[in-house]
Amino acid sequence: xxxxxxxxxxxxxxxxxVVLTDDAQAVDGRYAGFxxxxxxxxxxxLAVRAAADAGTTRVVTLGDEDAVEQLxxxxxxxxxxxTHVVADSSAFGPADVAREMAAVARDHDSQLxxxxxxxxxxxxxxxxxxxxxxxxxPVINGVSTVTVADGTVTASGTGPxxxxxxxxxxxAVVTVLEGGVEPRxxxxxxxxxxxxxxxxxxxxxxxxxxxxxxxxxxxxxxPSDVQIxxxxxxxxxxxxxxxxxxxxxxx
Amino acid sequence: MIxxxxxxxxxxxxxxxxxxxVTFARALSAAGGDRxxxxxxxxxxxxxxxxxxxxxGVRRVHALTGDAFTSYAGAAWASGLISVQExxxxxxxxxxxxxxxxxxxxxxxxxxxxxxxxxxxAFEGLDPFVVTxxxxxxxxxxxxxxxxxxxxxxxxxHAVEPRRxxxxxxxxxxxxxxxxxxxxxxxRVVSTDEPEPDLSGALTSSRVVVGAGRGAGSAxxxxxxxxxxxxxxxxxxxxxxxxxxxxxxxxxxxxQTGSRISPDLYIPCGISGAIxxxxxxxxxxxxLAVNTDVDAPMVTKATYAxxxxxxxxxxxxNAEIRRRRG
Ligand SMILES: Cc1cc2nc3c(=O)[nH]c(=O)nc-3n(C[C@H](O)[C@H](O)[C@H](O)COP(=O)(O)OP(=O)(O)OC[C@H]3O[C@@H](n4cnc5c(N)ncnc54)[C@H](O)[C@@H]3O)c2cc1C
Ligand SMILES: Nc1ncnc2c1ncn2[C@@H]1O[C@H](COP(=O)(O)O)[C@@H](O)[C@H]1O
Numbered sequence: 381x382x383x384x385x386x387x388x389x390x391x392x393x394x395x396x397x398v399v400l401t402d403d404a405q406a407v408d409g410r411y412a413g414f415x416x417x418x419x420x421x422x423x424x425x426l427a428v429r430a431a432a433d434a435g436t437t438r439v440v441t442l443g444d445e446d447a448v449e450q451l452x453x454x455x456x457x458x459x460x461x462x463t464h465v466v467a468d469s470s471a472f473g474p475a476d477v478a479r480e481m482a483a484v485a486r487d488h489d490s491q492l493x494x495x496x497x498x499x500x501x502x503x504x505x506x507x508x509x510x511x512x513x514x515x516x517x518p519v520i521n522g523v524s525t526v527t528v529a530d531g532t533v534t535a536s537g538t539g540p541x542x543x544x545x546x547x548x549x550x551x552a553v554v555t556v557l558e559g560g561v562e563p564r565x566x567x568x569x570x571x572x573x574x575x576x577x578x579x580x581x582x583x584x585x586x587x588x589x590x591x592x593x594x595x596x597x598x599x600x601x602x603p604s605d606v607q608i609x610x611x612x613x614x615x616x617x618x619x620x621x622x623x624x625x626x627x628x629x630x631x
Numbered sequence: 632m633i634x635x636x637x638x639x640x641x642x643x644x645x646x647x648x649x650x651x652x653v654t655f656a657r658a659l660s661a662a663g664g665d666r667x668x669x670x671x672x673x674x675x676x677x678x679x680x681x682x683x684x685x686x687x688g689v690r691r692v693h694a695l696t697g698d699a700f701t702s703y704a705g706a707a708w709a710s711g712l713i714s715v716q717e718x719x720x721x722x723x724x725x726x727x728x729x730x731x732x733x734x735x736x737x738x739x740x741x742x743x744x745x746x747x748x749x750x751x752x753a754f755e756g757l758d759p760f761v762v763t764x765x766x767x768x769x770x771x772x773x774x775x776x777x778x779x780x781x782x783x784x785x786x787x788x789h790a791v792e793p794r795r796x797x798x799x800x801x802x803x804x805x806x807x808x809x810x811x812x813x814x815x816x817x818x819r820v821v822s823t824d825e826p827e828p829d830l831s832g833a834l835t836s837s838r839v840v841v842g843a844g845r846g847a848g849s850a851x852x853x854x855x856x857x858x859x860x861x862x863x864x865x866x867x868x869x870x871x872x873x874x875x876x877x878x879x880x881x882x883x884x885x886x887q888t889g890s891r892i893s894p895d896l897y898i899p900c901g902i903s904g905a906i907x908x909x910x911x912x913x914x915x916x917x918x919l920a921v922n923t924d925v926d927a928p929m930v931t932k933a934t935y936a937x938x939x940x941x942x943x944x945x946x947x948x949n950a951e952i953r954r955r956r957g
Contacts, residue, residue: 606936
């Protein structure tokens with residue numbers, strides 16, 4: 381039996397156009413809506429599976445009031461408990477977030493903490509690793525499968541030389557990359573159950589030192605100089621001319 | 632002094648993104664202080680590797696060797712790097728923004744209790760040291776201050792062209808065997824399976840990639856696309872919609888959460904070109920898009936485009952290729 385903690389972050393859905401807030405300190409989600417990152421959806425799925433043998437799965441987020449939405453989503457797909465550290469996540473740097481996650485893991489006696497490899501917005505690639513040092517635990521980074529048996533976590537993912545496997549005794553931290561599991565969709569009963577869960581609310585343990593952000597900016601739009609080769613199948617000869625020019629047809 | 636972690640290929644050569652990172656280090660050095668650049672490799676490097684790094688301006692190559700480095704452990708690599716950093720007094724430690732590079736630098740930053748900037752594209756100034764880095768999968772940039780006694784960063788892939796130095800470095804080899812604590816070897820790769828043929832390795836090194844997105848329509852909609860892939864000796868890359876719908880396996884996904892490709896030619900068919908997909912294909916030399924929508928971002932960013940239904944356009948291209956081959 382293992383008690384798992386999984387860390388998710390409320391982020392702006394950036395699959396359409398990205399707009400910045402007036403103070404250029406964050407991405408503005410007013411028009412785009414919010415989500416959690418793809419890696420974290422997989423981390424939630426892996427956490428739920430890892431705790432399937434009667435352990436608990438606690439989802440935690442550090443975010444504003446609205447981040448409850450992401451907690452409810454995780455509860456609806458199988459997490460059993462939730463903690464909300466209520467704070468403005470854009471005022472927290474990666475070391476700050478790691479410290480807060482460590483406090484939650486300690487208070488709930490978690491044996492395994494799962495996170496995303498990198499957050500979809502700030503992309504710092506480090507909260508999981510900093511958390512491991514804060515807890516004094518080993519960390520496996522950037523894997524896509526995670527299983528737990530007999531006090532050992534086995535995890536695997538793609539490395540530069542092939543598919544790599546790690547085996548680490550609990551307690552441990554693991555950061556997850558999308559691709560190893562299919563996150564499930566919430567069912568109606570899942571959503572009903574999620575509504576009834578009492579979410580633990582906390583304040584941050586200490587004031588954040590903050591990210592080292594000066595400001596955000598948008599990359600300049602690239603001018604389009606596309607050459608339209610034609611419409612429909614009639615364009616095929618023009619396409620193959622281009623393939624010949626580029627020398628990719630020779631065989 | 633600047634310390635750069637250099638990753639090597641199976642053949643023992645410095646990977647391109649690491650050579651880019653060294654090139655980036657030279658720009659930093661030239662901008663102020665002419666700081667010497669040392670490299671750190673894992674395992675004993677070949678004479679060729681040392682010579683290559685010298686040609687990129689590296690003064691000294693510190694090779695981390697010993698039992699702790701025979702299989703990958705992020706904490707052990709970081710511990711070895713920190714021992715070299717302390718010995719040399721380096722005030723900047725950096726790597727390429729690869730999975731390993733980002734992981735090891737995060738360990739270094741956590742252990743030294745300093746900030747880390749991931750996926751840096753450029754630097755704005757040295758005093759204060761301000762860098763610009765990719766965030767939101769490349770849809771936005773962040774200016775970030777690195778004010779610590781040791782600055783830690785990774786360089787985004789293809790932020791600079793890898794270029795040899797005008798004056799080569801001395802390229803002196805120093806073999807290091809730092810003692811690594813047991814705790815740093817707990818999370819260590821215990822086995823590596825050879826990638827199956829045609830896994831993402833082929834995708835990332837292909838000269839030509841045929842892309843397929845939602846426009847493929849269904850799992851059965853790939854026949855013509857696979858034929859085109861075959862005719863061009865290319866690899867197939869797909870969008871996340873395609874993998875999340877289960878039409879194709881995840882290892883074929885291109886983008887922020889998939890592979891990053893840099894082929895000579897990318898032919899995305901029925902892919903809108905969302906920023907997260909673009910993050911994985913932006914360094915393609917030429918893009919030829921096939922899309923029904925003339926305003927799709929992939930079309931406006933492409934070099935060439937055909938406007939039309941891929942199920943009509945792709946078979947016509949295949950037929951034309953076969954016709955010309957006779
Ligand atoms: C955190 C995060 C990470 C992500 N990571 C990735 C990633 O790694 N890779 C990735 O690809 N996406 C990723 N995404 C998703 C991304 O935002 C887009 O949703 C996705 O890329 C869209 O896929 P698509 O272009 O196939 O589909 P759509 O956006 O639906 O576009 C389909 C395109 O096909 C065209 N089309 C339709 N029918 C036809 C036809 N018959 N013939 C020709 N053209 C046709 C349409 O005009 C349209 O342009 C990520 C999103 C998030 C939030
Ligand atoms: N505010 C937050 N609340 C909960 N988890 C977070 C938060 N920020 C980051 N994380 C977790 O840490 C991972 C890595 O984030 P980062 O290092 O910022 O790229 C994310 O994928 C999340 O799992």
